[in-house]
Every structure is written in C-alpha cells, then in structure tokens.
Amino acid sequence: MFKVNENYLKLPGSYLFSTIGKKVNAYSAAHPDKKIIRLGIGDVTQPLAPAIIDALHSAVEEMGKAETFHGYAPDLGYEFLRNAIAENDYKARGCDIAADEIFISDGAKCDSGNIQEIFSLDNKIAVCDPVYPVYVDSNVMAGRTGTYDAQKETWSDVIYMPCIADHDFAPQLPEETPDLIYLCFPNNPTGAAITKAQLQEWVDYANRVGAVILYDAAYEAYISEADVPHSIYECDGARSCAIELRSFSKNAGFTGVRLGFTVVPKDLKCGDVMLHSLWARRHGTKYNGAPYIVQKAGEAVYSKEGREQLKEQVAYYMKNAHYIYSGLKEAGYTVSGGVNAPYIWLKTPDHMTSWEFFDYLLENVNVVGTPGSGFGPSGEGYFRLTAFGSYENTVEAVDRIKAAKL
Numbered sequence: 387m388f389k390v391n392e393n394y395l396k397l398p399g400s401y402l403f404s405t406i407g408k409k410v411n412a413y414s415a416a417h418p419d420k421k422i423i424r425l426g427i428g429d430v431t432q433p434l435a436p437a438i439i440d441a442l443h444s445a446v447e448e449m450g451k452a453e454t455f456h457g458y459a460p461d462l463g464y465e466f467l468r469n470a471i472a473e474n475d476y477k478a479r480g481c482d483i484a485a486d487e488i489f490i491s492d493g494a495k496c497d498s499g500n501i502q503e504i505f506s507l508d509n510k511i512a513v514c515d516p517v518y519p520v521y522v523d524s525n526v527m528a529g530r531t532g533t534y535d536a537q538k539e540t541w542s543d544v545i546y547m548p549c550i551a552d553h554d555f556a557p558q559l560p561e562e563t564p565d566l567i568y569l570c571f572p573n574n575p576t577g578a579a580i581t582k583a584q585l586q587e588w589v590d591y592a593n594r595v596g597a598v599i600l601y602d603a604a605y606e607a608y609i610s611e612a613d614v615p616h617s618i619y620e621c622d623g624a625r626s627c628a629i630e631l632r633s634f635s636k637n638a639g640f641t642g643v644r645l646g647f648t649v650v651p652k653d654l655k656c657g658d659v660m661l662h663s664l665w666a667r668r669h670g671t672k673y674n675g676a677p678y679i680v681q682k683a684g685e686a687v688y689s690k691e692g693r694e695q696l697k698e699q700v701a702y703y704m705k706n707a708h709y710i711y712s713g714l715k716e717a718g719y720t721v722s723g724g725v726n727a728p729y730i731w732l733k734t735p736d737h738m739t740s741w742e743f744f745d746y747l748l749e750n751v752n753v754v755g756t757p758g759s760g761f762g763p764s765g766e767g768y769f770r771l772t773a774f775g776s777y778e779n780t781v782e783a784v785d786r787i788k789a790a791k792l
C-alpha cells in the first residue's frame with residue numbers, strides 16, 4: 387500500500403491566499419450586489435507595457451516559422467536574457483555576477499519553494515516573523531521544521547526572527563545559529579527595507595557562521611531611497627554566502643506571464659561542492675525552462691522603451707502606496723511601509739485581531755486585505771494592504787475605510 391508524504395499532513399490550514407480567496411468568494415456569492423475591492427494578494431492590475439507586448443507578438447511570429455521556431459530552452463535559460471540580467475541588474479549596480487550564474491525560471495515563488503531541496507534535511511532555517519508563507523511551508527513539506535505548536539503558531543525546529551515596530555520591522559541576528567537564513571527586502575509583508583550597512587551585517591554574519599542567505603529581492607524595483615540595496619551582491623562577501631531570487635511579476639507585471647530567476651554564485655560552496663552545480667542538476671532534471679516567447683518578453687523589460695514604460699508602471703503603483711499610507715495615517719492608523727515597497731503595513735484598530743479586522747473590512751466596507759497573523763505570530767494585530775490595485779479602486783478603498791471611522 388502506498389504511503390503519502392506525511393509532512394503535508396502537518397501543514398495547518400490551506401495556503402494563506404487560498405484561504406482568503408475562499409472567504410472572499412463566499413462573501414461575494416452571498417452578496418452579489420456588493421463591489422468588493424481586492425487589496426489582498428499582491429497581484430498586479432496594470433496591463434503589460436507596450437514594449438513587452440511587441441516582444442511577445444514578434445516571438446509568437448518566430449514560433450510560427452520553421453527557420454525561427456524554438457523548442458526546449460537551454461537548461462539555464464536563453465543567453466540573450468541572462469546577459470541582459472547580468473548587465474542591467476548586476477554589472478550596472480557594481481555587482482560581480484556572471485550570466486552563467488543566473489538560472490531562468492517561471493517565478494520566484496517556485497524557486498523560493500524549490501531551493502531548499504539542494505540542502506540537507508538537517509539544516510536549520512531562520513525566517514523573519516512575519517514572513518512570506520512559502521519559505522516555511524515548503525520546508526514543512528520537506529520535513530525540516532519539527533512539530534507544530536498550534537497555540538503559538540510556530541514550528542519547533544524553525545528559528546523565528548521577530549520583525550517588530552521597535553526595530554522598524556528589521557530582523558535582529560538570531561541567538562541560535564541557523565544554516566539557512568531567509569531574508570526578503572524590500573519586505574513582504576511589512577513593506578520595510580534595510581540599508582546596505584544593515585544587509586552587510588547579515589552577509590558578514592552568514593560568512594562567519596557558515597550559513598547561506600536565501601535573499602528574495604522580488605520587490606527591488608520599488609526602492610526609492612539611495613541607501614537601500616537592490617541586490618545582496620552589492621555587499622562585500624555575498625558571493626560566498628548568498629543566493630538571490632528575483633521575479634518579473636512585480637517590476638513588469640508578469641504574474642500571469644510567469645518569469646523569474648535565481649542567482650547562485652560559483653563561490654558559494656560546501657567544502658568542494660558548488661551549490662551552483664546542485665541547482666544546475668536540479669534545473670536540468672526537473673524543469674524544462676520558461677517558454678521562449680516569455681523569455682523574449684523578459685528581454686524587452688531591459689530595452690530602453692521597456693525600462694521607461696516600467697518606471698511609469700512602478701510609479702503608478704507607488705502613487706497608490708502613497709495614497710493608502712497618507713490616507714490611513716490621516717485617519718489615525720499606525721502605518722508603515724509603502725516607501726520602498728508596494729505594501730502598507732498597518733496596526734489593526736481597537737486591539738482587533740488581524741482576522742477580526744479582515745472580516746470587519748470585508749463585511750462593512752467590502753475591502754479585502756491580508757491579515758498580518760497569516761504571515762506569522764508577530765503579524766498578529768497587523769494588516770497588509772497592497773498598492774497593486776487600480777488608482778480609482780485604491781482611492782475608493784481608502785475613502786471607504788476612512789469613512790468607517792474605526
């Protein structure tokens with residue numbers, strides 16, 4: 387008789403955004419007359435930029451002719467895209483990353499879930515609290531997290547690094563030494579950023595204790611302040627301790643197109659073993675690559691027109707972020723984030739729990755956000771709103787929340 391992977395049975399509830407989706411759909415079915423504004427999941431709403439649409443069209447044309455048709459993509463991804471990334475995301479920022487250290491994929495969520503496979507089950511992970519749930523859940527599935535304490539909502543074998551208001555939502559170096567450290571900056575869900583000097587401390591720490599930092603930089607396009615690093619490789623020594631995950635979802639609106647990449651420098655070694663070789667082996671074995679037409683669209687992100695158009699798109703979302711931040715602050719809420727990230731993190735009013743506030747907003751003003759406690763115990767009493775809605779909906783949502791006068 388077959389057996390299932392029992393680690394899956396340890397997972398409490400469903401994936402956060404699936405739970406929210408179900409709740410909202412149930413409310414919507416019961417109240418079909420209500421206009422619900424969704425500022426929950428960080429999904430983009432603006433159409434793809436014209437430069438990207440043009441690239442998609444011309445790649446589709448190529449696929450229709452025998453002489454320009456493309457089958458399986460190369461294991462690491464097409465060189466035209468890896469070169470564009472190496473040049474624009476790394477060399478232009480003074481980071482020493484070569485094109486053959488870049489692995490193209492269909493997104494940072496998959497990579498951040500899959501990357502733990504190349505590490506031993508004995509490794510102890512450290513995560514920020516609150517945290518993007520994929521990092522923890524994918525380690526639960528692998529059997530790396532021990533037992534779950536339903537009361538505390540924590541796993542016995544995970545090191546939690548509380549990100550609290552007193553420290554501007556930045557994690558502190560943990561007391562217990564981890565093997566793998568998940569960091570995401572600009573941060574999802576708090577919208578907080580850390581300076582280059584702060585990130586350098588983490589790089590120095592990881593090199594000192596022999597840990598690997600899994601650095602999720604999916605939101606780097608939203609950075610507006612000069613001392614906030616766009617890549618961990620801006621820090622000295624990061625090549626020997628850090629893997630970076632990047633996405634085209636948030637900077638270029640590819641949530642439905644699917645494209646991302648992971649950087650594994652060749653200096654990152656465990657004894658003689660390069661993590662680059664292990665990830666290359668996994669990629670080659672389990673993955674057939676992002677589609678040619680999508681990789682061509684990704685290349686267009688780095689064209690002159692693409693860059694200009696996407697700068698405007700990011701500015702559009704950041705105008706929303708500013709509207710949410712200032713509107714809620716005016717209304718007396720305690721708010722943060724929204725300066726280097728498309729997320730606004732607010733304290734729930736009147737000591738409501740995160741889910742109580744979620745229900746309150748859904749039922750009374752028909753606005754959907756994300757309960758902070760869904761990201762970890764330190765998220766309790768907080769709530770996340772995304773700036774990825776349309777400007778009109780964002781204004782209406784904030785005005786509705788203000789009018790509710792909690």
Ligand code: MLT
Nearest residue numbers: 426427428429495518574
């Ligand atoms: C979020 O809302 O946290 C993000 O959309 C999740 C993701 O990018 O997978």
